[in-house]
Structure formats: C-alpha cells, structure tokens
Amino acid sequence: MNIEVRELADLGPDARRAFFERDAGVGDVRSDVRDIVERVRREGDVALRDYSREFDDVEVGNIDVSDAAERAYDEIDDDVREAIETAAANIREFHERQVPEDWREDFGASGTRELGRRYRPLDRVGVYAPGGTAAYPSSVLMGVIPAKVAGVEHVAVATPPADTMNPVTLAAMHVAGADAVYSVGGAQGIAALAYGTETVKAVQKVVGPGNKWVTAAKAEVRGDVDIDFLAGPSEVLVVADETAEARFVAADLVAQAEHDPNASVVAVTDDADLATEIVEEVERQAAERERTETIEAALENDASGVLVARSMSEAVLFAEEYAAEHLSIQADDDEALLDRIDSAGSVFLGPYTPVAAGDYASGTNHVLPTGAGAKQQGGLSVDHFVRSTTVQRLDQEALSGLSETVTTLAEAEGLDAHAQSVRERFEE
Numbered sequence: 414m415n416i417e418v419r420e421l422a423d424l425g426p427d428a429r430r431a432f433f434e435r436d437a438g439v440g441d442v443r444s445d446v447r448d449i450v451e452r453v454r455r456e457g458d459v460a461l462r463d464y465s466r467e468f469d470d471v472e473v474g475n476i477d478v479s480d481a482a483e484r485a486y487d488e489i490d491d492d493v494r495e496a497i498e499t500a501a502a503n504i505r506e507f508h509e510r511q512v513p514e515d516w517r518e519d520f521g522a523s524g525t526r527e528l529g530r531r532y533r534p535l536d537r538v539g540v541y542a543p544g545g546t547a548a549y550p551s552s553v554l555m556g557v558i559p560a561k562v563a564g565v566e567h568v569a570v571a572t573p574p575a576d577t578m579n580p581v582t583l584a585a586m587h588v589a590g591a592d593a594v595y596s597v598g599g600a601q602g603i604a605a606l607a608y609g610t611e612t613v614k615a616v617q618k619v620v621g622p623g624n625k626w627v628t629a630a631k632a633e634v635r636g637d638v639d640i641d642f643l644a645g646p647s648e649v650l651v652v653a654d655e656t657a658e659a660r661f662v663a664a665d666l667v668a669q670a671e672h673d674p675n676a677s678v679v680a681v682t683d684d685a686d687l688a689t690e691i692v693e694e695v696e697r698q699a700a701e702r703e704r705t706e707t708i709e710a711a712l713e714n715d716a717s718g719v720l721v722a723r724s725m726s727e728a729v730l731f732a733e734e735y736a737a738e739h740l741s742i743q744a745d746d747d748e749a750l751l752d753r754i755d756s757a758g759s760v761f762l763g764p765y766t767p768v769a770a771g772d773y774a775s776g777t778n779h780v781l782p783t784g785a786g787a788k789q790q791g792g793l794s795v796d797h798f799v800r801s802t803t804v805q806r807l808d809q810e811a812l813s814g815l816s817e818t819v820t821t822l823a824e825a826e827g828l829d830a831h832a833q834s835v836r837e838r839f840e841e
C-alpha cells in the first residue's frame with residue numbers, strides 16, 4: 414500500500430470530484446439491483462432463496478427466524494450479553510430524549526386560534542442489519558431501539574442468512590425488542606421489506622445501513638416505500654492540527670476502513686509533519702489488523718487520503734464540502750472549528766472520543782448518511798419513526814378576523830369555493 418500525502422491546494426478537479434461526489438460504487442450496481450428488486454416483487458420467497466444461494470452461498474431453510482432471537486440471548490457468553498445490554502441502555506437513554514411531545518397553543522389575538530402538532534408512531538417498519546463480511550449486532554440496536562422508543566408496534570429486521578445465524582446479532586434483536594426477524598440480506602432483503610413476500614410482511618418504511626447493493630436497493634425502492642436516507646459504506650474525516658496524536662488519527666481511519674473496500678477515510682491537517690506521521694501510522698496499524706486487505710483497498714480509494722491544507726480555515730472549508738458521515742476533530746480549539754462546520758452526520762470531539770465509541774456504545778446513533786448526504790440530513794433518530802400532524806381550532810371571532818385574508822387570497826388564486834367556505838359561515 415502506498416499512501417501519498419497530498420496538498421489540498423494542488424488537487425485537480427477530478428481529485429476534488431472523487432472526494433465530494435463519492436458514491437462508494439453504488440451507481441455501478443444500480444442496474445443489477447433494479448433487476449434483483451423486480452424479481453423479488455414478481456417471485457417473492459423463491460427469488461429470496463435463489464439470491465441467498467447465489468450471493469450468500471446459503472441454502473435457506475426458514476426465512477422467518479424470529480423464534481431464534483430469545484434462544485440466542487440465553488446462549489451467548491455473559492460478557493457479550495452484558496455489553497449488548499450496556500450499549501442498548503445508553504442508546505435507549507439518548508433516544509428517549511428525542512421523543513417529541515404533542516403541543517397546542519392559542520395564537521389568537523382576538524378569539525381562539527388554537528394550533529398544535531401531534532406525533533404518532535409509524536405502524537410497521539423494517540430495519541436492515543448488515544452482516545456480509547462482519548456481524549453487526551450494533552446496527553440491530555441502532556435501528557430497532559429508536560423505533561421502539563418512538564412506539565412503533567411492529568419492527569421487523571432483515572439480515573443476511575448464514576448456515577448458523579450469528580447468535581450475537583440474534584441476541585441483540587431480542588434485547589432491542591424486534592418483533593420479526595428474517596434471514597435475507599442485500600438488495601433482496603430491502604426489496605422483501607419494501608414489497609413483502611409470502612413470508613415477509615411489507616413495511617411502511619425501511620431503515621438501516623449496508624454495502625453498495627443494500628444502498629442501491631434503498632435508492633431503488635424509495636418512492637414506493639419511505640426510507641431513512643442512504644447509509645452506505647462507512648466514511649470518516651479527521652480534521653487535525655499540530656496538537657493531534659498521529660496514532661489516534663490513524664487508528665480512527667483504519668477502523669472505518671475495515672468495514673468495506675468501498676469505505677472512504679480522510680485526514681486533513683495544516684501540519685505537513687503530522688500528515689507524514691499519520692501515513693506512517695496508518696501503514697503500520699493496517700498491517701497489524703485482521704482485515705488488512707479490506708483496509709488497504711479502502712485506503713486506496715480515490716475518495717480516501719491524507720491531505721495538507723494551508724491553514725485550518727482551509728481544512729474546515731474542505732470538511733464542510735465533504736459532509737462526512739463521521740467527523741472527528743482532534744485539534745486544540747475543536748469547538749471553534751466545529752462552529753464553522755454545518756454538514757456532518759455525527760461529530761467526535763477530542764482525542765478520547767474515537768468514532769468506535771459512537772459506533773457501539775456512547776448512545777448516539779451510528780446509522781448515518783454517507784456520500785455527502787449530511788448536507789441535507791442527520792443520522793437515524795426517533796424522528797424517522799413518527800409522523801406529525803398539525804391540529805387547529807378557530808372560534809367564530811378568530812375566523813371573522815381571518816376571513817378577509819383568506820377570501821382575498823382564495824380569489825387571487827381563482828378558487829372561489831374556498832372563499833365561499835369561509836363566507837358561508839357568516840351568512841344567514
């Protein structure tokens with residue numbers, strides 16, 4: 414692996430596009446994924462079994478494995494069970510703070526003009542929990558717990574099949590409170606949740622992270638079913654100044670790189686010596702990890718690199734444009750730098766806040782927008798599982814006060830029935 418330190422100012426238009434318009438290979442698989450989704454719609458369970466054979470090399474027996482979750486919980490090691498419970502408690506605590514409250518207020522100056530908002534949970538949602546090259550019990554917690562905190566009655570989870578399903582992933586489903594578990598992964602798993610099959614019940618909304626096939630499938634079904642956002646192959650951007658510890662920066666880059674060859678990991682600093690040290694550390698640490706091949710592939714992506722900015726202001730401008738899934742700031746005045754960045758999925762401040770803490774257990778959600786989606790939205794939250802309705806009540810006096818405004822605007826729009834619906838109430 415040969416990572417070069419690059420000057421930010423020297424990046425040409427193609428290199429800049431590779432960073433800012435990254436899509437982690439999702440575009441390349443859109444047409445294959447369209448075919449998979451269509452076939453699942455047409456053929457249901459038969460297609461799910463065929464795709465599991467083809468892509469996961471598994472002969473699926475039961476697609477519905479809901480019964481296995483509680484058993485797995487009893488069977489896993491005590492220390493793992495305890496870690497799941499601790500992480501789940503922290504995630505639940507953080508998400509309980511997000512539950513919106515119904516409100517009503519009288520805005521009327523004369524008469525009653527009572528306006529408000531109420532929130533109700535969705536009825537049925539589907540959570541995708543990845544599980545191709547690694548197991549993701551943490552993603553089960555991150556998807557199911559906010560849905561349950563929001564009050565969703567039926568939360569189904571789809572996760573790739575295996576000859577023996579990962580017991581820790583199953584146990585996490587039990588802890589999080591999943592109502593149904595289906596052993597189907599990839600694009601076919603997303604299609605099954607979106608449209609239903611003989612075994613899988615269709616849901617109103619599909620959420621959760623995954624690789625490029627999963628992400629392309631979410632883009633494909635969006636419109637027919639609601640989704641959270643595109644949460645594809647992982648990304649991290651570390652903004653560092655001369656006070657940063659190269660070892661820590663490198664460890665955070667290597668950690669996200671181990672998810673997927675399509676992951677993007679970037680460090681940007683105004684200190685050229687630090688940049689060189691980061692590269693040396695990344696090379697050393699990557700060689701020591703178990704998933705070296707994946708890490709090296711991710712580091713060699715066009716959207717990965719170690720960059721030197723002319724100033725921290727330039728580094729901050731890069732971070733804003735990059736809109737990372739995870740933004741780590743390891744710098745002296747991290748809060749001042751953060752103040753100048755609006756676009757990031759989740760932010761990690763200081764040397765002792767590794768991204769991995771949020772990945773598992775600090776309590777924030779790790780399902781986050783990738784591909785610069787953070788320019789438009791934040792990570793998965795209780796908000797994704799509720800619908801809001803506005804409610805209003807006027808009395809006669811308040812309506813009389815508004816009548817001129819409404820009828821004038823209605824007539825300006827050429828909608829006289831609207832105007833009359835107000836006047837009618839004041840005619841004998």
Ligand SMILES: NC(=O)c1ccc[n+]([C@@H]2O[C@H](COP(=O)([O-])OP(=O)(O)OC[C@H]3O[C@@H](n4cnc5c(N)ncnc54)[C@H](O)[C@@H]3O)[C@@H](O)[C@H]2O)c1
Binds near residue numbers: 599601647738
């Ligand atoms: N953005 C986020 O919030 C976030 C959070 C956690 C994980 N992730 C990402 O989730 C992903 C997990 O990836 P994974 O692969 O381990 O698990 P996965 O469950 O996302 O994907 C596995 C599935 O991919 C499908 N697949 C594999 N090869 C295929 C092919 N050639 N054609 C069609 N389908 C194919 C299979 O059906 C398999 O079941 C990583 O990219 C990781 O970075 C993202």
Ligand SMILES: N[C@H](CO)Cc1c[nH]c[nH+]1
Binds near residue numbers: 647648738
């Ligand atoms: N880093 C991932 C989000 O991109 C979440 C995760 C799960 N397990 C470990 N990490």
